[in-house]
Amino acid sequence: SSPSTYTNILVSRPETGVSLITLNRPKALNALNSELFRELNQALAEADADESVGAMVLTGSEKAFAAGADIKEMQSKTFAETFKSNFLANWSMSTIRKPVIAAVSGFALGGGCELALMCDIILASPTAKFGQPEINLGVIPGGGGSQRLTHAIGKSRSMELILTGRMINAQEAERWGLVSRVVGEGEGVVVKEATEMAKLIASKGQVSVQAGKEVVNAAYEMTLAQGLNYERRVFHGLFATNDQKEGMGAFAEKRKANFTHD
């Protein structure tokens, strides 16, 4: 595990193979400032590089996953400043190869909703509330909301959320396909379920897990024909791994596979 210390996040190892990153600015409802995002990027990169980690869980508090970009930090910025610094360009997880599961309780608004959308899987507590309220601040989403939210829930719903600023609850988010499911009620339940899911993913062959993430993400970048071809090539490539021999061998021998991640 890493010796890094952070001031805006907590990093722990709740289960074998699982790195849990908790946003920790409770007084600001986990509003995302530059320092927090820098720490988050570092923690994710460290977990990604750590052979003993198979998947990550990203969470906030019971009250807020994250209430958006830090409005107080943004308030006085000028166009020239945002443009020259390419503000929010580093709000991305696109270099992370291992799966990241968002465990969302409470508010996931603006940049908080966008942060959840950067993750690979979103689990929601019944208390979760999602929205893109930037329109109320005289701006629009800047952390990928107009793109990832539209991919996730479609044009009409995405337009509605972005142009009205309305919040949706966990049930609606599930119905719209924004989250994969809503877990049971109770404090800590969503983190526990996300951790269990991450542990399960970490128990699979890690080459195939990372390949699976890569090809699903390719679906957002390629035509169907390109994507199908790409998937097939990556599938072919996995026949060069020991995990494929082990996985299929174990099935044939009616035993549990013991993946060596190579």
Ligand code: CAA
């Ligand atoms: N930035 C900075 N501070 C924030 C914040 C944010 N996004 N959200 C909440 N806070 C702070 C509040 O200012 C308050 O601090 P003080 O105690 O110092 O006043 C503290 O967190 C608690 O918040 P509230 O008192 O407002 O709590 P509430 O329970 O009454 O309301 C809320 C909760 C509805 C989430 C409300 O805080 C809210 O509307 N927050 C802003 C949500 C928002 O507009 N998010 C989008 C930001 S823009 C963006 O994200 C751009 C992008 O695309 C990247």
